[in-house]
Each structure stands twice: as structure tokens, then as C-alpha cells.
Amino acid sequence: MNKMCLGIPGRVVKVDGNIALVDFGGITREADASLEDVKPGDYVLVHVGVIISKLSLEEAQETIEMIKELIEQ
Amino acid sequence: MKEIVIDPITRLEGHGKIVIKLDENGEVQKALLQIPELRGFEKFLVGRTAEDAPQITPRICGVCPWAHHMASTKALDDLFKVDPPEPAKKIREFIYNVFMLEDHAIHFYVLAGPDFIVGPKAPKEERNLVGIIKKLGVDLVKNIIVTRKKLRNLEQLLGGKITHPVMGLPGGVAKPLSEDDWKICYETSKEALEFAKFTLETFKNVVLSNDEYVDLIKSDAYTHKTYYMGLVDEKNQVNFYDGKIRVVDPDGNEYVKFDAKNYLDHMAEHVEPWTYVRFTYLKGVGWKGFVDGKDSGIFSVAPLARLNAADGMATPMAQEAYKEFYETLGGRPVHHTLAFHWARVIEMVYAAERMMELIEDPDIKDPNVRKLPEATPDVGIGVVEAPRGTLIHHYETDGKGIIKKANLIVATQNNSARMVLSIEKAAKSLIHGGKVDDGILNMIEMAFRAYDPCHACATHSLPGSMPLIVRIYDKDDNLIKEIRRD
Numbered sequence: 001m002n003k004m005c006l007g008i009p010g011r012v013v014k015v016d017g018n019i020a021l022v023d024f025g026g027i028t029r030e031a032d033a034s035l036e037d038v039k040p041g042d043y044v045l046v047h048v049g050v051i052i053s054k055l056s057l058e059e060a061q062e063t064i065e066m067i068k069e070l071i072e073q
Numbered sequence: 074m075k076e077i078v079i080d081p082i083t084r085l086e087g088h089g090k091i092v093i094k095l096d097e098n099g100e101v102q103k104a105l106l107q108i109p110e111l112r113g114f115e116k117f118l119v120g121r122t123a124e125d126a127p128q129i130t131p132r133i134c135g136v137c138p139w140a141h142h143m144a145s146t147k148a149l150d151d152l153f154k155v156d157p158p159e160p161a162k163k164i165r166e167f168i169y170n171v172f173m174l175e176d177h178a179i180h181f182y183v184l185a186g187p188d189f190i191v192g193p194k195a196p197k198e199e200r201n202l203v204g205i206i207k208k209l210g211v212d213l214v215k216n217i218i219v220t221r222k223k224l225r226n227l228e229q230l231l232g233g234k235i236t237h238p239v240m241g242l243p244g245g246v247a248k249p250l251s252e253d254d255w256k257i258c259y260e261t262s263k264e265a266l267e268f269a270k271f272t273l274e275t276f277k278n279v280v281l282s283n284d285e286y287v288d289l290i291k292s293d294a295y296t297h298k299t300y301y302m303g304l305v306d307e308k309n310q311v312n313f314y315d316g317k318i319r320v321v322d323p324d325g326n327e328y329v330k331f332d333a334k335n336y337l338d339h340m341a342e343h344v345e346p347w348t349y350v351r352f353t354y355l356k357g358v359g360w361k362g363f364v365d366g367k368d369s370g371i372f373s374v375a376p377l378a379r380l381n382a383a384d385g386m387a388t389p390m391a392q393e394a395y396k397e398f399y400e401t402l403g404g405r406p407v408h409h410t411l412a413f414h415w416a417r418v419i420e421m422v423y424a425a426e427r428m429m430e431l432i433e434d435p436d437i438k439d440p441n442v443r444k445l446p447e448a449t450p451d452v453g454i455g456v457v458e459a460p461r462g463t464l465i466h467h468y469e470t471d472g473k474g475i476i477k478k479a480n481l482i483v484a485t486q487n488n489s490a491r492m493v494l495s496i497e498k499a500a501k502s503l504i505h506g507g508k509v510d511d512g513i514l515n516m517i518e519m520a521f522r523a524y525d526p527c528h529a530c531a532t533h534s535l536p537g538s539m540p541l542i543v544r545i546y547d548k549d550d551n552l553i554k555e556i557r558r559d
Contacts, residue, residue: 018201018202018203032183032201032202034183034201034202034214034218035179035183035218035221045136045236047136047179048184048525050179050183050184052136052179053225053236055236059132059234059236059237062132063132066117066129066132069117070114070117
């Protein structure tokens with residue numbers, strides 16, 4: 001294979017009801033926040049517009065480092 | 074809180090691109106699917122310790138971390154030639170079914186729900202849980218959210234972390250199931266079973282009682298006669314965690330059954346110049362282009378394919394549902410892409426019943442959960458059924474277990490060729506004489522949602538929609554129309 005679904009962490013910017021604004025390194029997207037309790041500053045994974053998990057800062061950082069390394073190869 | 078700069082991803086284009094080429098009469102000549110992907114993942118594993126792979130792979134692939142964690146762990150069992158003790162296998166299979174149920178539930182209620190529960194023509198604003206609340210009531214939706222949280226809680230309890238599990242080790246699992254944890258697992262399993270039963274009832278009440286939906290599922294526009302692949306147990310029943318890979322032909326007869334370690338004898342990858350996607354196909358049948366039928370090596374994976382590739386389900390309620398499924402849709406195999414949703418619900422019932430069986434098995438509390446690997450590593454291959462289909466991890470290492478070569482066959486890749494068939498069929502039915510019906514995007518989207526592809530583009534989409542661009546070119550390669558959804 002050379003394709004892979006990406007779990008790129010995004011950072012929640014604001015939450016309005018069940019919709020959150022998520023920042024993926026400069027690209028912001030609205031995402032459904034019904035499944036997880038999120039607040040601004042949280043790192044999250046989004047799949048097809050739905051926040052499916054919340055990451056600790058450490059988990060998010062490790063993942064981003066890994067993706068950076070992957071891209072720079 | 075400290076902020077992390079996520080710069081590199083701005084370089085990733087977030088759309089799936091569909092290119093449709095017309096002939097001189099304005100009819101569809103061919104359809105192409107171009108998906109932006111981050112490449113080089115296998116290379117990334119090279120030079121790393123194989124024992125780290127079960128932690129690395131779920132980090133990159135956040136949509137189904139447990140599938141990668143488990144396939145990777147099983148590849149390590151094989152690499153170090155160690156067969157885990159039975160209690161360890163049961164703990165693994167238990168938590169794996171928890172994950173399958175959780176992932177399927179999100180898909181059914183949140184991602185696919187709009188098509189079937191809210192209605193295929195519902196406005197975009199209702200294509201989310203809000204629309205589902207309107208249709209099914211707020212209590213039910215609360216129940217979905219609470220049940221999902223409880224399932225996630227089990228993943229955390231047993232896996233150490235939810236998104237990046239640290240449970241699987243070559244030869245077993247990191248810790249036995251304590252009495253306290255067992256109680257929580259048992260209680261949640263009971264609730265999960267009720268939840269899955271309820272979901273099946275809901276599906277029947279809302280979808281199957283509506284002739285319009287049933288006609289849509291059966292419509293030729295969403296039908297492709299391909300081969301189907303899935304893991305089966307010794308009785309040829311569906312199993313997510315272990316078994317042999319079985320393939321049935323478009324008539325439903327067994328074509329081949331093999332151990333995952335022999336996958337390269339049966340599966341090959343086809344490359345097209347217009348996309349990074351490598352299309353897997355059956356080696357024995359051969360690549361004949363994007364066509365269906367018995368002479369074409371294109372196969373399909375994921376819920377519908379698993380049901381088609383098996384002779385039945387291993388648990389009673391799921392088996393009942395399995396029989397009803399084939400009776401309603403005209404016998405095995407079912408070739409209708411939109412039947413993926415129903416198959417997914419049947420698998421939810423199976424996952425919950427299997428959780429219950431495993432947690433009630435006294436063996437699962439046995440503290441003997443690890444056998445230490447002693448053999449010198451060389452090659453390891455592991456397989457599981459991910460929510461989106463058959464997933465294979467293959468590592469080759471030096472004598473110290475440092476990865477020299479890695480090959481991953483991921484689930485969505487196994488459905489990619491069939492996805493191209495779906496696009497082409499949609500295009501052919503909605504484009505004539507150079508005139509393009511705007512409904513084409515909806516039709517493609519609906520087919521895509523059935524497969525639930527985990528492409529990179531899915532990461533950046535808006536709630537309830539797939540980020541797609543459809544570009545249509547005439548015979549001289551002039552762009553005549555672009556339809557996009559962001």
C-alpha cells in the first residue's frame with residue numbers, strides 16, 4: 001500500500017452547541033462535536049466531519065512529530 | 074496551554090478528485106478517482122524496532138487505531154513465532170469486538186444515518202445527529218452517545234490509551250483482566266448487547282419498512298457483481314480477529330481460502346498512472362480493468378463482503394439477522410453497495426454477542442496472558458478484519474528485529490477498484506450527450522458513504538459531507554463542468 005487514512009490532530013478553536021471549529025495547522029474546519037465533550041484548546045481527531053476522539057497534548061504532539069518526519073522523508 | 078504548529082498538513086489537498094472523460098458523443102468514456110494521500114508510511118517503519126510497530130501504526134492512522142494495533146501485534150506473534158496463551162487471545166478478541174461495535178455504531182448513526190434514517194434527500198443541515206434526533210428522539214441519541222462512551226472506556230481500561238493502545242505484545246497482552254475490570258466489561262457488554270439489538274430493530278422499523286429505501290438498496294445503479302473477501306473461522310463463519318481469508322466468486326461459490334501469510338500468492342496490486350491508489354485484485358483471476366463479473370479480479374471487502382464471504386454468523390441473533398438479510402435481498406451473495414449499511418448493523422449484533430460470549434468465558438480472567446518470544450525474528454504477517462475490511466501487516470526484519478521491509482494492505486485499498494466502478498456507473502447513468510445531471514455528486518457520495526473509505530480527504534471534510542470535486546472533460550480534454558462539495 002501507499003495510502004493511509006490520516007489521523008491528523010486538529011485543535012479546537014471554539015465550540016458552538018454541537019459544532020466545533022477545528023484548526024488543522026491553518027486550515028479551519030467545522031466539525032460535529034456531539035460525540036465528545038470538547039472545549040477550546042483540546043486536540044482532536046476528525047473523521048468525515050465528526051470529532052471521533054480527544055487526544056492528550058502529549059499524544060497530539062507525538063503524532064504530529066511523526067507526521068512531520070514522514071512528510072520530510 | 075501550549076500550542077502545536079501543524080504546518081505540514083497545509084500541503085495536503087483535502088479533496089477526493091473525480092475526473093470523468095467523455096467521448097465524441099458526449100457519453101462517458103471513463104471515470105478516474107484521485108485521492109490525495111500521504112505516502113511513504115512503509116518506508117517510515119524501516120530501521121525501526123518491529124516491537125514498536127503496534128504503537129506507531131495506530132498513531133498515523135487515527136480512524137481505526139485498534140485495527141492497526143491488532144494486525145501489527147499479530148504480525149509480531151508470527152515474526153517471533155510465538156502462539157499466545159488462550160486467555161490472551163480471548164482478551165484481544167474481546168476488546169477488538171468492542172472497537173468494531175463502537176466504530177460501526179458511529180458509522181451507522183452519524184455518518185450513514187443521514188441517508189437512511191433522515192432520508193436520502195434530506196437537506197444538508199439535517200444530515201447529522203440533529204436530524205437523527207428529530208427522527209428518532211433525543212433519548213435515543215443520548216443513549217447512542219452514552220453507549221459509545223462506555224465502549225471507549227473499555228478501550229481505555231484494557232488498552233491503556235484509547236487512541237494509541239499499548240496492550241498487544243508479541244505472545245500475548247500487557248496485563249491480565251482484573252476482577253474489577255472484568256465487572257465493568259461485563260456490565261458494559263450487557264448494555265452493548267441491548268444497544269445492538271435496539272439498533273437492528275431501528276434499522277428494520279425505519280429502513281426496511283420503507284419500500285422506497287429497499288428499492289434504493291436494490292437498484293441497479295448501486296450494484297456490482299464482484300468477488301468478496303473476509304476472514305472466516307473453521308466453520309466458515311465471520312470472525313473479526315482471526316481465521317482464514319476466504320474469497321467467494323460473484324455467484325457466491327468459494328473461490329479460494331488461504332492463510333494470511335500466503336496473501337502474496339493470491340493478491341496483487343495494480344497501478345494506474347492517474348492516481349497514487351494501488352488497486353488490489355485477485356492474482357488468480359487477473360486485472361481486467363475496471364469491470365465487474367467473474368473474469369475480473371476486482372473484489373470487495375468490509376461488512377457486506379464479509380457476510381458474502383462467509384456461510385453464516387457464529388452467534389444466534391446475528392445468524393437470524395443474516396438469514397433475514399439474504400431472504401429479503403434475494404440470496405447470497407448480495408451485490409448491492411447500499412446493503413453495506415444493513416450488513417454493518419448485523420455485524421454490530423455479532424460484535425455485541427461475541428463480547429458477551431468472551432466475557433462470560435471463565436478463561437478470560439486467567440492470569441496466564443503472555444508467552445515470551447524466544448525465536449529469532451525474520452518475517453511476520455498478521456491479519457484482522459478492520460471495520461472497513463481485511464487489513465494485513467507484513468514485516469521483514471533482521472535477526473535483531475529491526476524492520477528491513479514493511480508492506481501494509483489496508484482495508485480501503487481493497488475496496489478502491491469497486492469504488493471506481495461505483496463512480497463510473499453513476500456517471501454513465503447521469504451524463505448523456507454531454508449533459509451532466511447535478512445529482513451525480515449525491516449519487517457518488519451515497520456510494521462512498523456505504524464503503525466508509527478512510528482516505529486522507531475524509532479528515533478535512535465538513536459534518537455530513539464528503540469533500541469531493543467532480544470534473545468532467547470533453548473528448549479534447551477541455552473542462553466542461555466542475556461540481557464540488559467542500
